[in-house]
Amino acid sequence: VVIAALCVVSCTQSTSTHNSQEFVRVDGQHFYVGDKPYRYVGANMWYGAYLGSPGATGDRERLIRELDVLAEHGITNLRVLAASESSDLMRAVRPAVVNNIEGELDNDLLLGMDFLLAEMAKRDMKAVLYLNNFWQWSGGMSQYVAWFTGTEVLDPDVTGKWNPFMDNSARFYRIERAQQLYRKVIRTIVTRTNSITGQAYNDDPTIMSWQLANEPRPGSDADGRVHFDDFVRWIDDTAGYIKTLAPKQLVSTGNEGAMGTLGDAELFETSHASPNVDYLTFHMWIKNWSWFDITKPEQTYDSAVTTAKRYLSEHVAIAERLNKPIVLEEFGVERDNGAYDHGTPVSYRDRFYDMVYDVIEDNVAAGGPFVGSNFWAWGGFGETDRADYMWQKGDDFFGDPPQEAQGLNSVFADDKSTLDVIADHAKRLPEL
Ligand SMILES: O=C1NC[C@H](CO)[C@@H](O)[C@@H]1O
Numbered sequence: 431v432v433i434a435a436l437c438v439v440s441c442t443q444s445t446s447t448h449n450s451q452e453f454v455r456v457d458g459q460h461f462y463v464g465d466k467p468y469r470y471v472g473a474n475m476w477y478g479a480y481l482g483s484p485g486a487t488g489d490r491e492r493l494i495r496e497l498d499v500l501a502e503h504g505i506t507n508l509r510v511l512a513a514s515e516s517s518d519l520m521r522a523v524r525p526a527v528v529n530n531i532e533g534e535l536d537n538d539l540l541l542g543m544d545f546l547l548a549e550m551a552k553r554d555m556k557a558v559l560y561l562n563n564f565w566q567w568s569g570g571m572s573q574y575v576a577w578f579t580g581t582e583v584l585d586p587d588v589t590g591k592w593n594p595f596m597d598n599s600a601r602f603y604r605i606e607r608a609q610q611l612y613r614k615v616i617r618t619i620v621t622r623t624n625s626i627t628g629q630a631y632n633d634d635p636t637i638m639s640w641q642l643a644n645e646p647r648p649g650s651d652a653d654g655r656v657h658f659d660d661f662v663r664w665i666d667d668t669a670g671y672i673k674t675l676a677p678k679q680l681v682s683t684g685n686e687g688a689m690g691t692l693g694d695a696e697l698f699e700t701s702h703a704s705p706n707v708d709y710l711t712f713h714m715w716i717k718n719w720s721w722f723d724i725t726k727p728e729q730t731y732d733s734a735v736t737t738a739k740r741y742l743s744e745h746v747a748i749a750e751r752l753n754k755p756i757v758l759e760e761f762g763v764e765r766d767n768g769a770y771d772h773g774t775p776v777s778y779r780d781r782f783y784d785m786v787y788d789v790i791e792d793n794v795a796a797g798g799p800f801v802g803s804n805f806w807a808w809g810g811f812g813e814t815d816r817a818d819y820m821w822q823k824g825d826d827f828f829g830d831p832p833q834e835a836q837g838l839n840s841v842f843a844d845d846k847s848t849l850d851v852i853a854d855h856a857k858r859l860p861e862l
Contacts, residue, residue, distance in 0.1 A: 451554055451635040453678050456708045459799035461755050469794055470556065471856040472507030472804035473500060473841070474760060476568075476644075477827035479510060480523070482545035485538030486824070487525065494549060496810035499843050501553045504856025507638065508550065509759055509804045512543060512559035513615055515569025517576075520587040521833035522569045524823045531577040533614045541625060548626040551636045558759065558804070560684050561616055562643035564599050567831035571602035571643070578608045587833060593650035600649035600657055603664040613671060616640075620675045632676035639680040640672045645713065645760075646683060647690050648701075654692050661691075662701045669706035680708040686760070687712030687745050689719060699748045710752065710799075712745045713760035713806075714738060716782070724764045727778055735785055742789050742800070749799035757802035761786055762839035770819050770837025772844055779841075780851050787855035795862040805852070809840025 452464045461468035481493040500508070514526040527539045543559075550557055563570030572583045575598055586595040602608050620640060622631045631637060648654040648661035669681045683702065690713065691697035702710055716722035722734035742758070749756035763782045766775040783805060793800035807829025814825060814836045821832040829840035841848050 451551065451556075453635040454556060454638040454680060456680065456755060458753055459749060459755055459801075461709070461801060468801075469859050469862075470507040470757075470802040471505055471852060471859060472509060472556075472558075472759070472802060473505050474509045474804050474807035474829060475500075475810075476509075476511040476807065476829070476831055478508060478546045479512065479527075479539055479543035480827055481542070482549070483538045483542030484545075485525075485536075485542075487827075488538070488542060490545060492811055493546065496808070496843065497549055497553055497555070499810070499849075500808065501555065503849050503853040505808075505852060506554065506856075507556045507558065507802065507804060508808075509558040509560070509641075510543075510546065511563070511568055511644070512619055513561045513568075514539075514563070515573040517566075517569035517573040517583065519566045519569060519573065519583055519585050521567055521821075521831075522573070523567060523821075523832050526569050528569070528611075528615055531611065533611050533618075535615070535618060540619075540622065543619075544622075544624045544626045547624060547631075547634060547636050551627065551634070555636065556638040557636055558639045558641055558682070559619075559637060560641035560644045561619065562612060562646070564596070564643055564645045564647055565833070566595070567833040568644075571599040571646075574608040574612065575599065575601045575605065577611070578605050593652045596647060596650040597653050600647065600654060600661070603660045604657070609664075609668075613668075616668075616672060617675060620672065632679065635678075637676075637679055639682045639708070640676055641682045641684040641711070642668050642672075643684050645686050645690055647685075648692055648697070651692050658692070658697060658701075662704075665701055666704040666706055669704060673706055681706060682709055682711050683707060684711055684759075687714075687741070689713070689715075689741075695744055695748065698745075699752065702748075702754075703752060707754070709754050710745070710749050710756040711759045712756065714741055714758060714786075715760070715762070717764060722763070722778075724766070724768045724778065727766075731778060731781075735782070738782075738785070739789065742786075746793060746798060746800045754799065755801050756799050757804070758786065758790070758800070759802075759804040760806040761803065762806040764838055770835050772813075772837075772842050776845060776848055780847050783848065783851050787851070791855070791858055791862055794859065805841060806839055807841070809837070809842050811843050812836065812840065
């Protein structure tokens, strides 16, 4: 008892030493930390808890080095995968946080998140933690569906067919027992006590936001509309549930915007009107959405930028109507000529990042709701010697999850030109 008491005192003191931060809160279209407006330059680092693990996936020395490089460049908001599911999906990361249908969790990966959050707190960083995934690379919703229906996962990396996979993933919203397990996982993580700092997650200002999932969609663009109301209800109910567990922190959906709601901006606005959703997220993928072709850059870049700017302004207008902040929490461009290797040119990436940051800075200066971004994705010191550049269990982690070539969208620690673009934006943002 005495030791426990001493630990609580010392742990609490160590937390208060490291974590003088205050919670991020929303007031109208803006974020605040304390009484200061909070605008941020962030990164996607899905693998953060995997590197923080004391187990086989861990590399705490690499994680510390990468957090230092990020902080040095003013990148102080990290979007991180908080829950993955064990799966036979060909390109799902292994191991996973959720081991089975009973909801047994991988303790090393939970300890990995403890370590990541403790290290982020030392650097006054903020975390956005997503609790599920619409896609296959972390098991995700389609694994929940497989657990509770016994039907196959329709693996897109095997079938090459995305619409059946997406419609199958969206069944997740309608399966009560899947939702019960999902909420059990949410409750366990959100109310966890950090084994390093002694702080409860739902009382840790390092955590800015709990996010329902990575890129949740109502279903496929072809057949998802019939279940749109289930999607709206799932957002409102689940966000409301998290609010009861973590009233001091924010809740977001992780949705992509119109391209993540059947290509219909009105459906995005409708599905994000819930008062339980504190701010809007959207993503922008000029390659995935066929706006830009890296093999024909001169023919496609300018039109891609025109389309991208229209997509950005359309979503800022929705944020104004809903009177909520909005953040672009995923955007990325491949390396020139579609290369993957460290040290290869990234001229179109740097131009595109610069364009996005200019739009954000103009909106911040005008007092608008577009106040943050997370590029996709930080790859740090990741290295691969795979001939096919595809991740296998035990390999380094990259910003690119296992379903994509390792190096596709990753910004490496040695990508100086890109880090300079990001750091310049980070310097300008607070003064606007
Ligand atoms: O969430 C995502 N959005 C797009 C990324 C790049 O294709 C992808 O890796 C990830 O699943």
